[in-house]
Amino acid sequence: MAAGQTDPWFTRQALEESEQKFRALVEQSITGIYIIIGDKIAYANPRCAEVINYPQNALVGMSLLSLVPETDRAEIAERMRRAYSGEEKTQRFDGHLKRRDGSILDFGANATLINYQGQPAIIGTLQDIGDRKRAQEREKQYFAQTEKAMLGTIDAVSAMVEMRDPYTAGHERRVGGLAAAIGTELGLSDSEVKGLRIIGGLHDIGKISVPAEFLSKPGRLGAAEFEIVKTHSQNGYDILGTIDFPWPVAQTVLEHHERLDGSGYPQGLKGDAIILPARILAIADTVEAMASHWPYRAARGIDEALQEIEKYSGIRYDANAAAACLRLFRENNYRLEAKSIIAGTNTRRVHGSFLPSMRCGSMETLFIRQPARRHTSLVRTRFVPQLRHLRHAP
Numbered sequence: 518m519a520a521g522q523t524d525p526w527f528t529r530q531a532l533e534e535s536e537q538k539f540r541a542l543v544e545q546s547i548t549g550i551y552i553i554i555g556d557k558i559a560y561a562n563p564r565c566a567e568v569i570n571y572p573q574n575a576l577v578g579m580s581l582l583s584l585v586p587e588t589d590r591a592e593i594a595e596r597m598r599r600a601y602s603g604e605e606k607t608q609r610f611d612g613h614l615k616r617r618d619g620s621i622l623d624f625g626a627n628a629t630l631i632n633y634q635g636q637p638a639i640i641g642t643l644q645d646i647g648d649r650k651r652a653q654e655r656e657k658q659y660f661a662q663t664e665k666a667m668l669g670t671i672d673a674v675s676a677m678v679e680m681r682d683p684y685t686a687g688h689e690r691r692v693g694g695l696a697a698a699i700g701t702e703l704g705l706s707d708s709e710v711k712g713l714r715i716i717g718g719l720h721d722i723g724k725i726s727v728p729a730e731f732l733s734k735p736g737r738l739g740a741a742e743f744e745i746v747k748t749h750s751q752n753g754y755d756i757l758g759t760i761d762f763p764w765p766v767a768q769t770v771l772e773h774h775e776r777l778d779g780s781g782y783p784q785g786l787k788g789d790a791i792i793l794p795a796r797i798l799a800i801a802d803t804v805e806a807m808a809s810h811w812p813y814r815a816a817r818g819i820d821e822a823l824q825e826i827e828k829y830s831g832i833r834y835d836a837n838a839a840a841a842c843l844r845l846f847r848e849n850n851y852r853l854e855a856k857s858i859i860a861g862t863n864t865r866r867v868h869g870s871f872l873p874s875m876r877c878g879s880m881e882t883l884f885i886r887q888p889a890r891r892h893t894s895l896v897r898t899r900f901v902p903q904l905r906h907l908r909h910a911p
């Protein structure tokens with residue numbers, strides 16, 4: 518034999534050794550491995566057979582599509598077409614296969630186009646991902662449950678604040694609804710929009726530390742009283758600051774009375790120093806407040822509220838958010854949510870404190886002079902379609 522030539526016996530032996538190593542690796546792999554020619558299974562390793570629950574030999578020659586549930590068949594056929602045509606030589610996908618006992622296997626697979634024994638074939642791996650999917654499902658349910666509990670808690674807190682300030686029943690929820698709608702109009706993400714709705718429901722939580730008499734006073738507040746009411750932004754921040762929300766809830770609550778020109782409170786922030794959710798909330802809060810009845814005045818109506826936003830757009834209010842709000846009402850026919858958050862019909866004020874019994878829906882608020890009572894007037898709210906009377910108590 519000439520120098521430099523390899524003995525064919527050694528070459529054959531090396532090949533056989535290499536094939537044995539490869540076969541051992543594939544046969545003992547804890548991942549299912551398969552080869553498909555056309556739509557027929559040409560090879561399935563023991564793990565693949567175990568996962569599909571067929572004897573290894575029985576799988577060879579079977580049509581892959583015969584193992585695929587009817588609902589997934591078109592998708593798998595399309596995947597095979599794309600693989601063989603070279604459109605998508607390598608694929609990663611999840612799907613379902615019918616096991617021999619009729620149960621359904623949730624699998625995750627890889628597929629790559631190769632040349633096998635002189636013809637195009639698909640080689641790939643197959644794994645049972647049923648446990649993983651079930652764990653993900655449990656995680657999803659747990660997350661949904663936690664979120665539901667969180668939203669329920671927020672509603673309860675919101676209702677608690679409103680119990681002290683019954684005139685504004687539904688204010689926070691309506692502000693949250695409008696802020697979310699403005700966020701959607703601005704193209705914010707679903708999560709950011711959800712955050713705005715939640716922040717709206719909590720934005721006046723700091724009023725819990727403001728005397729109820731100030732909140733429901735049937736007349737304008739004095740300067741000192743107003744200073745106390747203004748502390749609700751900081752109080753809200755202090756209450757919510759320790760909760761780790763996925764949104765800037767506390768910061769937004771702190772800044773929801775700030776105005777672009779620095780005329781707001783508590784810090785007199787200007788322009789972009791006010792975070793976007795707070796700039797959105799400021800508009801929603803103003804519109805809702807102006808459109809609703811308050812202890813000291815009748816509703817000024819939605820048209821006047823929108824005129825206010827338009828007038829101060831870019832001055833007090835974020836121009837983009839203001840434009841989005843105006844579009845919502847004037848072009849998209851947006852309406853504030855119905856004013857009913859706690860079922861009921863009336864609220865009585867006795868000796869300076871409110872006793873909320875039942876409240877609901879569109880309410881007429883009557884301030885009735887009660888000479889017999891030295892402390893205060895009787896305040897009553899009741900169902901009527903429109904507010905026709907509003908008398909200020911002395």
Ligand SMILES: [Fe+2]
Binds near residue numbers: 720749773774
């Ligand atoms: Fe506020």
